[in-house]
Amino acid sequence: MTGITALTEATVIPWEDLVTAALLGTDRRTPPVRTQDKDAPTALLDAAAVQTVRRRAGLRPAPAATAPEPAADDPRPLVPPAARRRLATLLTDHPGAASGGRRGAVPDLMELLPQWLALANDRGFAAPPELIPALLNAARGRTDLRPQALTFAGPRALWLARLNPDWKFALRSTPGGGVSLPAPEETALVQQLWEEGLFAERVALLGAVRAHEPAAARELLASTWSTERAEDRLMFLDSLRTQLCDADEPFLEQALTDRSRNVRATAAELLSALPSSALAARMAARAASCVAIDHAQGTKSTPTLTVEAPHECDAGMERDGVVPKPPAGRGERSWWLAQLVEAAPLGTWPERLGGRTPAEIVALPVADDWQSELHAAWCRAAVRQRDAVWSRALLGAPSSPDAAGPGAASLAERAKLLAALPAVERADWVAGFIGTHGLSEAFQLLGVCALPWSEPLGRAVVDALNIARDAGSYPWSFSGVMGLAERCLDPAEAVRLDVLTAIPDEPEDASPGAGGYWSEAFQRLVSTLRLRAAMRAELGAAPEDPGVPSCQAT
Structure with missing residues (x-):
């Protein structure tokens, strides 16, 4: 009877009140129980014990929940055992942040995960079911992993995402929220x-x-x-x-x-x-009326381009997509001109400007300080139209003294223009640029080169890193390039890099300890390249696999 009385009494005591009294202490908060001949702490604990039993045993049976439908079948073969173990290692790696910019000699395994996933997807493998939760957790924290991770995880990822709110991103990231779509012929x-x-x-x-x-x-x-x-x-x-x-x-x-x-x-x-659309023709006519050859201002062999920007943005221009109001700090006429030139087919200009080639047109002087505006618009047009000939002309030679080039106003523009060139030509151009300008200007350009880097590009990067090492400066200024090299350098380069892992003799004007830091950086690079070679072998990938997308400078 005593136990029943205690249980009945406990039912009227809110659990939150017991927790509050326990957290504050019985000296500060009188327990909401009858103490009788017990001290307050003992009475509180007894009441909590009884309340716990009531909460556990007092639940009424509920109707059984409907069992979820099984996940859709994934016909792809599972990754080989060695690759499965490698994936488990990559997913459990949580490197600590090094102090002072020092990363040590240990590879950053999480940075290899995107490449592992790309290789596995290229080979058509399915994810081991037991690793899909860890893969979804990794993709939850890194949006750059999501496309490859969800492709690899397949239908099981969507099945799990419907059961766990933490993984709802998988449904948002999948076209149609993971709903099966009818075939186009249906x-x-x-x-x-x-x-x-x-x-x-x-x-x-x-x-x-x-x-x-x-x-x-x-x-x-x-x-x-x-x-x-x-x-x-x-x-x-x-x-x-x-x-x-x-x-x-x-x-x-x-x-x-x-x-x-x-x-x-x-x-x-x-x-x-x-290029053959009526709008392109209208924009070409407008842009061509703004740019002309003036033989009077130049020499006989090198005339000058003159620019007469539009004086108004009429209704026809607005209908064709010209935005009339410029952004803050931008003049109206230059804003309208830029939009016209950007939208005009690039084939307009050789005919308009005396049959000259794109390279000859870009080399012409432009009167009245219009050159930067005109060239920037041509750069955007070349990127939009994926025109390799104009991209080459605007890029110029990689050995040009001006790092920005003859037409591009910035390295960011050069990176976009490079994307229009074939992969081999792109890599050769960046290798030549590094040979002239070094690595400090090349980070954005390296990010658009195909993976793995070609041999000339890889050698140019390694040679430039070696020059910086011999100069005695700290390697932290090159950490971005070193990170790209770990992901993009051909793993076959590891053999050639072994000699750079030794601590070099430091010149008198070298930064203290710089040689040791460089040794660690190259050890990490070599270890990472060997890990990448092992990953490829475990997944059955060829030594030089063209199916992996280009790396990104992020």
Whole structure:
């Protein structure tokens, strides 16, 4: 009877009150229990014990929850055992932050995870089920891992994400939220999902249809275009970037009259990427009227380019995507000129400027300080139109004394122009640039080179690092390049780098201890390259695998 009485009494005492009294102490907070002949702490603990029993035993049976549907099958083969163990090691590595910029000689395994995932996906392997939770946790904290991690984890990742709120990013990152889409040839199902589906499902569906049947996707979009919200029209219109072609022009021309300024701007940008479009012709005529050859101002062999920027932004220009109001600190006329030149097909200029080649045009002097504005617009046009000839002209020779080049105004622009060149030519150009300007200016340029770096580029980077090492400075100024080298240098270079792992003789003017720090940095580089070679072997990848994407300077 006593136990029943105590249990009945305990039921009227809120658990939060017992916890509060325990945290504050019975001297400061009188326990909400009858102490009788017990001291306050003992009575509080007894009451907590009884309350605990009540909370555990007093739950009423609830209906059994419906068992979740099993995850979809993943037909891909699992990674080999050695690669599975390697992945487990990569996922459990949590390097501590070194002090003073010193990273030590131990490789940073987490930085190798993106490359491991890229190799595994290229080989078509599936993730070991027991490692998918750790993989999702890693991708949760690093957005750069998500595309590769979710591809590798496959349908099981989406199944788990529906059960754990911490992994909902997997559903957001997957087109359609992981919902299976009908095949493009299933016309009735495609039309039904397009008319009735959620926004994410419709975006995914449009992208899938566009990739297989561009015309069908355009017709699908046109069927509901007038009823869509402005923000949805903008997202749907962006899908036309995939396999953009001349057949899209009528639809895009119609979008130029859209109520939304953003939709109009996107339609104009897409049309300007079609050199034979009517908009491209209109922009070419406007831009050409602003730039001319003046033989009077130059010499007979080298005339001068003159620029007459627009004096107004008329309704036709606005309809074709020219933004009338410039950003703060920018003049109206230069702002309008830049937009016209950027949107004009680059093929306009040789005919307009005396049959000269792009390189000859870029080399011409420009009157009245318009050169930087004109060249910057040509750079943006070359990037947008992926024009390798103009990109070469604007890049100039890598050995040019000016690190920015003849046409590009900055290294960031040069990096974008390099992306239009073939991978081998890109690597050779950057290698030549490093040979002339060193590594301090090359970080952004290295980030657009294909992985693994070609032999000339790899040797140029290593030679430049060796020069910096011999100069006696600390390696921390080159930590970004060293990190890129760990991810992008061909693993075969490890043999050549072994000699650099020794502590060098320090010159008299060297920074104290710099030789030891360089030794650690090269030891880490060599160890990382050997780890990458082991990863490739474990996954069955060839020594020089072309299937891995380029590394990024982040």
